[in-house]
Amino acid sequence: MDRFIIEHSRDLSGTITVSGAKNAILPIMAASLLAPGKSVLNNVPNLIDLRTMAHLLRVIGARVEYDDGYMSIDSKDVCYPEAPYELVSKMRASIYVLGPLLARLGKARVSFPGGCAIGTRPVDMHLQALEALGANIEIENGYIAATAKQLHGADIYFKKSSVGATINTLMAAVFAKGTTHLHNAAMEPEVDTTIDFLCKMGAKISGKSTTSITIEGIKDLFPVQMDMIPDRIEAGTFMIAGALSHNPITVCNCRPDHLLPLIDKLRESGCEVDVQETSITVIPAKKIKPTNIITLPHPGFPTDLQAQFTVLMCLADGVSFVEDTIFPDRFMHVAELNRLQADIQVNRNVARINGVPNLGGAEVMATDLRASAALVLAGMVAEGTTTVSRIYHIDRGYDRIEEKLNKIGAKIRREKV
Ligand code: UD1
Numbered sequence: 033m034d035r036f037i038i039e040h041s042r043d044l045s046g047t048i049t050v051s052g053a054k055n056a057i058l059p060i061m062a063a064s065l066l067a068p069g070k071s072v073l074n075n076v077p078n079l080i081d082l083r084t085m086a087h088l089l090r091v092i093g094a095r096v097e098y099d100d101g102y103m104s105i106d107s108k109d110v111c112y113p114e115a116p117y118e119l120v121s122k123m124r125a126s127i128y129v130l131g132p133l134l135a136r137l138g139k140a141r142v143s144f145p146g147g148c149a150i151g152t153r154p155v156d157m158h159l160q161a162l163e164a165l166g167a168n169i170e171i172e173n174g175y176i177a178a179t180a181k182q183l184h185g186a187d188i189y190f191k192k193s194s195v196g197a198t199i200n201t202l203m204a205a206v207f208a209k210g211t212t213h214l215h216n217a218a219m220e221p222e223v224d225t226t227i228d229f230l231c232k233m234g235a236k237i238s239g240k241s242t243t244s245i246t247i248e249g250i251k252d253l254f255p256v257q258m259d260m261i262p263d264r265i266e267a268g269t270f271m272i273a274g275a276l277s278h279n280p281i282t283v284c285n286c287r288p289d290h291l292l293p294l295i296d297k298l299r300e301s302g303c304e305v306d307v308q309e310t311s312i313t314v315i316p317a318k319k320i321k322p323t324n325i326i327t328l329p330h331p332g333f334p335t336d337l338q339a340q341f342t343v344l345m346c347l348a349d350g351v352s353f354v355e356d357t358i359f360p361d362r363f364m365h366v367a368e369l370n371r372l373q374a375d376i377q378v379n380r381n382v383a384r385i386n387g388v389p390n391l392g393g394a395e396v397m398a399t400d401l402r403a404s405a406a407l408v409l410a411g412m413v414a415e416g417t418t419t420v421s422r423i424y425h426i427d428r429g430y431d432r433i434e435e436k437l438n439k440i441g442a443k444i445r446r447e448k449v
Contacts (some may be wrong), residue, residue: 035421036434038411039443040393045279046440047311050267050286051077051431052260055125056222059199060229060260061085061105062128065094066136066206067233069255070106076260077101077431080424084123088115092129107255110136117143117174123428124148127155127196130178131204134167139179144171149400151361157197161188165201165208185210185249193218193329198245199226206235208249217245220330221290225261232256264290266430267312268337269405271295273437274314275303275344276413281440282313293333294341297323301344322350322387327358339365339406346374347413348387355382365403368396372407372414393418398425405430412442421449 052075061082064071076082078100086096086103092113095106113133120126120143133140145155155176159169162178164186170177185208190197198218203226205212217223219241227240233256236248267286274281275298288295288307295305295312302317323345327335335358345352346369356362360381370376371394375386393416398404404426411418423446426433434444 033421033449034423034446035419035449036408036411036423037445037447038408038418038420040415041412041441041443042276042278044273044277044281044437044441047282047284048270048436048440049284050262050270051075053222053225053263054079054081054429055195055265056225057082057260058085058125059128059203059222059226060258061089061103062132063203063226063229063233064105064255065089065092065107065110065129065132066203067253067255068108068110070104071255072257073103073105074257074259075101076103079431080428081123081125084119085125088119088126088129091116091119092133113137113140115142120145124153127158128200128203130158130176131162131200131202134162134178134180135183135204135207138181142176144174144176149364149403150359155196157190157192157194158200161190161197161201162204164188165204165212167204183208185212185247187213187215189215190217193243195220195222198223202226202230202237202245202247205247206230206250206253208247210249212247212249214245214247215243217243218329219243221261221264221287229256229258232258262286265334265336265402267291268294268334269340269409269430271298271312271314272337272340272344273409273412275301275316275320276347276409277316280313280315282311284311286310286312288312292331294337297325297333297341301348320344320348320387322348322352324353326355329358335359335362336402338362339402340409342366342376342383342385343369343406343409343413345385346376346388346391346410348385350387352385352387353382354385357381364399365406368399368403368407369410371396372410372418374410390415392416395419395421398422401425401429405433408433408437408444412437412444
């Protein structure tokens, strides 16, 4: 198991580049099961979660080639519609194969995903939507068994905005007979780009970037090639690294239109943010101002940047409040940040952060993907040395984060334990 040894390094400067978006590539990999033949994805980073998904697609019968930057998925021979427990328990996004397998093969058996470090995460809305499309769903021995001779169009209202349920339903509905309307659909960029991919394959979908999406059922899709969008959460993590630094840093290959809530909050905290077409320069504040955030569905502030923004507020000149309305239990990083001499109390889903002048190095443990990114940021600003263990969490979603940060002045060493 690897760990990071991080020395105090607040003098970052220069340019850092963002990789392709994990949370967009995962559903797009699943969507490629819908079109027999070879689809090609470009701008694909080297991530454990993507390797896990590639493994799952191979188990299902697809041929997957995955090299740094590139992935091809040939789903001609897809025939084994099962996502086993070993893979789903490693990565919840495996649930994304449910919709496409049901649409293409008329059946799917997917292990029920459990909770995770950021709380209980039900899939009830995925299942209700598939049932509305005419699927028969049974839960047996910890597995979701879904069957359907022919899915049909339906009017589906989601009680909550859900990225996963919206995308799974979209993928299932492309071959449904008739028209499907999704109401209160999620509008995250990862939903939009999955719609772009499906439409490129021949699907008929309208209402992108709104909460009302319409899908006209069709008979066939064909394989395509597409560039993956940049990862807004990786970009946001680097922007916050810039806000914590003493010098400006420029985040390249990003989509500023996907990062508006963070840009707004960084400005509110006193940073200057210079936005260009595909890059953002963050000029740090002389004194960080306390700033409150509430996580919300897109275009609100993303829950996946909550832990990292909390690190910035640890050093603010006053008290800030961070409320997570998406995953109310997502505060595992707080106890670790307090080990680094932060001053944070959590009450229900709200963290009260009393800014301190400095953090101090210590040994801490990564508990989930975004929490570990927060600990890396905190380790960089803490005086002395910080050791972050269990960094396999960070390798799930960030492609060689220490190499990227070291290039702009961080001092992070990966060590095998
Ligand atoms: C995705 C992202 C995750 C991000 C989250 C919110 C991937 C692989 N993961 O997760 O990084 O934090 O969006 O932006 O893309 N819910 C239900 N029932 C359901 C489904 C969801 O109650 O059937 C609830 C969840 O518990 C949560 C809210 O809906 O409170 C939003 O979750 P959702 O958008 O579905 O998150 P994921 O797609 O799992």
